[in-house]
Amino acid sequence: RNFSIVCIPGDGIGVDITDAAVQVLSALSATFGTFTFQFETLDWSSKNYRQRGYYAPEGGVEGLKKYDAIYFGAVGWPDVPDHISLWQMILPIRTTLNQYANVRPTRILPGTVSPLAACAADPSLLDWVIVRENSEGEYAGHGGTTPSSAHALHTVATEVSIFTRVGIERIVRFAFEMALRRPRKKLTMVTKSNAQRHGMVLWDMVFYEVAREYEGRVEYDKMLVDAMTVRMVKSPQTLDTIVATNLHADILSDLAAALSGSIGIAPSSNLDPTRTFPSMFEPIHGSAPDIAGQGIANPVGAFWSAAEMIRWLAGADGSSNEEGLVEGTGVGHMVDAAECLMTAIANVTERGVKTRDLGGESGTKEVTDAVCEEISNV
Amino acid sequence: RNFSIVCIPGDGIGVDITDAAVQVLSALSATFGTFTFQFETLDWSSKNYRQRGYYAPEGGVEGLKKYDAIYFGAVGWPDVPDHISLWQMILPIRTTLNQYANVRPTRILPGTVSPLAACAADPSLLDWVIVRENSEGEYAGHGGTTPSSAHALHTVATEVSIFTRVGIERIVRFAFEMALRRPRKKLTMVTKSNAQRHGMVLWDMVFYEVAREYEGRVEYDKMLVDAMTVRMVKSPQTLDTIVATNLHADILSDLAAALSGSIGIAPSSNLDPTRTFPSMFEPIHGSAPDIAGQGIANPVGAFWSAAEMIRWLAGADGSSNEEGLVEGTGVGHMVDAAECLMTAIANVTERGVKTRDLGGESGTKEVTDAVCEEISNV
Numbered sequence: 001r002n003f004s005i006v007c008i009p010g011d012g013i014g015v016d017i018t019d020a021a022v023q024v025l026s027a028l029s030a031t032f033g034t035f036t037f038q039f040e041t042l043d044w045s046s047k048n049y050r051q052r053g054y055y056a057p058e059g060g061v062e063g064l065k066k067y068d069a070i071y072f073g074a075v076g077w078p079d080v081p082d083h084i085s086l087w088q089m090i091l092p093i094r095t096t097l098n099q100y101a102n103v104r105p106t107r108i109l110p111g112t113v114s115p116l117a118a119c120a121a122d123p124s125l126l127d128w129v130i131v132r133e134n135s136e137g138e139y140a141g142h143g144g145t146t147p148s149s150a151h152a153l154h155t156v157a158t159e160v161s162i163f164t165r166v167g168i169e170r171i172v173r174f175a176f177e178m179a180l181r182r183p184r185k186k187l188t189m190v191t192k193s194n195a196q197r198h199g200m201v202l203w204d205m206v207f208y209e210v211a212r213e214y215e216g217r218v219e220y221d222k223m224l225v226d227a228m229t230v231r232m233v234k235s236p237q238t239l240d241t242i243v244a245t246n247l248h249a250d251i252l253s254d255l256a257a258a259l260s261g262s263i264g265i266a267p268s269s270n271l272d273p274t275r276t277f278p279s280m281f282e283p284i285h286g287s288a289p290d291i292a293g294q295g296i297a298n299p300v301g302a303f304w305s306a307a308e309m310i311r312w313l314a315g316a317d318g319s320s321n322e323e324g325l326v327e328g329t330g331v332g333h334m335v336d337a338a339e340c341l342m343t344a345i346a347n348v349t350e351r352g353v354k355t356r357d358l359g360g361e362s363g364t365k366e367v368t369d370a371v372c373e374e375i376s377n378v
Numbered sequence: 379r380n381f382s383i384v385c386i387p388g389d390g391i392g393v394d395i396t397d398a399a400v401q402v403l404s405a406l407s408a409t410f411g412t413f414t415f416q417f418e419t420l421d422w423s424s425k426n427y428r429q430r431g432y433y434a435p436e437g438g439v440e441g442l443k444k445y446d447a448i449y450f451g452a453v454g455w456p457d458v459p460d461h462i463s464l465w466q467m468i469l470p471i472r473t474t475l476n477q478y479a480n481v482r483p484t485r486i487l488p489g490t491v492s493p494l495a496a497c498a499a500d501p502s503l504l505d506w507v508i509v510r511e512n513s514e515g516e517y518a519g520h521g522g523t524t525p526s527s528a529h530a531l532h533t534v535a536t537e538v539s540i541f542t543r544v545g546i547e548r549i550v551r552f553a554f555e556m557a558l559r560r561p562r563k564k565l566t567m568v569t570k571s572n573a574q575r576h577g578m579v580l581w582d583m584v585f586y587e588v589a590r591e592y593e594g595r596v597e598y599d600k601m602l603v604d605a606m607t608v609r610m611v612k613s614p615q616t617l618d619t620i621v622a623t624n625l626h627a628d629i630l631s632d633l634a635a636a637l638s639g640s641i642g643i644a645p646s647s648n649l650d651p652t653r654t655f656p657s658m659f660e661p662i663h664g665s666a667p668d669i670a671g672q673g674i675a676n677p678v679g680a681f682w683s684a685a686e687m688i689r690w691l692a693g694a695d696g697s698s699n700e701e702g703l704v705e706g707t708g709v710g711h712m713v714d715a716a717e718c719l720m721t722a723i724a725n726v727t728e729r730g731v732k733t734r735d736l737g738g739e740s741g742t743k744e745v746t747d748a749v750c751e752e753i754s755n756v
């Protein structure tokens with residue numbers, strides 16, 4: 001089977017790590033021989049914005065619908081205000097393509113060290129997956145500033161978070177299904193419903209309604225977002241699957257990545273669980289202007305994201321859709337390929353072939369070559 | 379000089395630790411002999427709510443204006459929805475009394491251990507003060523749910539964050555003044571202005587405007603809230619003073635407390651920097667129903683909050699008001715008393731007289747007695 005993948009490397013180290021991901025994906029299809037990837041690359045970048053005045057051309061995001069999956073690097077550059085680059089690119093893709101579930105697994109890889117003393121001693125304490133609502137909430141983009149110049153003494157600005165019952169229900173159900181498929185079958189829901197008394201209270205309510213369907217099958221509890229950071233630091237072993245709003249999960253997933261050792265290893269999948277449109281895979285780190293172009297970016301987050309993409313394309317992630325569970329669609333080799341890639345990454349980090357953020361001395365190319373070699377030696 | 383302090387112990391361990399704080403405050407005035415505290419206690423609690431239907435009686439919050447300071451324990455109990463207890467009590471106090479600056483210092487106390495391996499080895503790496511906007515933003519309480527029952531399939535709820543130029547400017551200026559008085563003179567401002575493009579963008583703009591006044595005197599930078607959690611975990615030594623919105627600083631200050639060892643030690647001051655109304659001092663932990671009434675709550679956060687209250691009453695905190703800097707008002711003994719209390723706490727934790735959350739075996743009373751004894755031996 002052939003899959004058409006559209007790559008959007010974006011800015012800074014997004015370019016380096018997308019290149020690296022394409023190499024390992026090609027190595028996998030060469031080794032396994034039962035699937036191929038056809039890559040196309042779009043230059044939607046800050047450079048493009050400077051030269052032509054836009055990131056994606058008119059109709060560009062719609063045009064993504066024809067691919068099987070989207071592989072995204074990173075976007076953002078100091079000379080463009082972030083809220084412009086993001087609202088012209090990554091945020092419209094997530095919402096237009098119905099990618100309402102952003103899935104962010106976190107574990108401590110062999111040969112890497114958690115900054116938490118307890119997890120450095122026993123890396124198995126930290127094994128989480130954060131399910132982030134990816135289509136509404138604090139990222140709805142609503143609100144405004146008045147007077148619009150914002151320079152008047154009495155200027156008032158708002159940010160309006162929008163939560164819909166439909167939006168909450170589908171992400172909560174997705175998270176319960178995810179928890180069901182994990183060995184520990186636990187789900188922790190995060191809100192700030194003590195201080196925010198409208199949308200957050202609706203979250204809690206819908207969560208408990210959906211929870212009734214999973215009673216006895218998934219163990220669940222509720223945390224306030226502030227207290228959740230404490231629990232992540234002090235009792236990582238008590239957490240398993242986590243579901244939270246767009247903003248809360250954004251914050252918690254960066255924290256999770258840091259606690260696992262480096263934001264450079266953390267993957268994310270922007271999924272349309274209905275499989276109507278292509279899903280998008282991207283490491284959670286940004287464009288890192290400070291280290292861009294030096295060949296030292298950590299490609300592990302990009303590889304892990306590639307592994308998640310393969311699993312998704314194989315339908316083996318088992319995520320729920322409107323009708324229920326998508327069962328593995330029999331693309332068995334691809335599931336093996338994703339496993340193979342994860343093993344290759346682990347072997348390489350374990351051997352100490354690591355970038356600086358992980359305490360190693362290798363560059364992007366060395367790590368990439370090492371992973372490709374592991375793959376070809378399977 | 380005599381100070382009238384109104385105590386609101388609230389719920390759960392709020393009661394235990396307020397008792398403990400009153401004891402050490404009394405020990406301090408007995409030892410120093412130059413100032414006294416006259417305590418009044420208000421039973422604004424969830425029990426009161428169950429029996430009488432309210433936390434604070436009609437006009438209660440207004441009535442607080444006649445005291446010199448407010449000492450607050452904690453509020454919240456499982457049988458009252460949190461958004462009711464908080465909106466009837468702590469949140470109206472903060473806003474009605476113009477307590478727009480919530481100040482939250484974090485350090486690692488002697489004899490306590492940070493969960494971060496790097497800080498366990500060198501506790502001096504972590505020395506922060508978080509300045510939290512305490513009057514608006516995500517805690518404005520605005521928004522709604524429609525249809526109001528929230529049970530309809532198409533229910534939509536909003537949370538409306540409100541940011542005013544006046545509100546941003548005063549907290550940013552407060553934070554710069556705070557940074558100026560700290561040895562390292564650094565200020566990090568936190569927003570999420572890449573994804574939230576109205577109020578957050580106004581924050582950034584006003585921050586850079588105010589920053590111009592401090593150019594060359596305070597070193598400042600800007601972080602996104604998600605990336606900030608990574609920096610706190612990975613490079614604590616690069617941070618000093620931090621200013622953030624109501625919600626962001628709520629989250630970051632819990633994280634800070636956890637990284638310093640325990641949320642049980644963390645203090646907070648809700649300040650009206652104009653000194654028009656009394657300020658309020660409270661440990662940042664909650665009512666902890668799971669350990670309430672067992673005599674094991676950590677009173678250190680309560681003591682540290684009491685020390686901050688004394689400093690504030692002495693006018694020695696140097697916080698800015700509308701006219702400029704309030705200089706120490708000469709209540710020199712009180713500044714010594716606050717120092718004495720902080721030293722007493724440090725000596726006691728160093729000796730290993732600690733509650734369970736800090737890895738010790740002592741109860742609230744033992745710790746309190748030990749601190750009082752240290753004070754009387756000065």
Ligand SMILES: CC(C)[C@H](C(=O)O)[C@@H](O)C(=O)O
Nearest residue numbers: 086090250284286572573604
């Ligand atoms: C780049 C930015 C919009 C993004 C987000 O906040 O969603 C990033 O932080 C992430 O976590 O994917």
Ligand SMILES: CC(C)[C@H](C(=O)O)[C@@H](O)C(=O)O
Nearest residue numbers: 194195226464468628662664
């Ligand atoms: C109790 C709650 C309203 C409060 C807050 O979120 O402000 C608490 O978490 C705090 O940090 O003081």
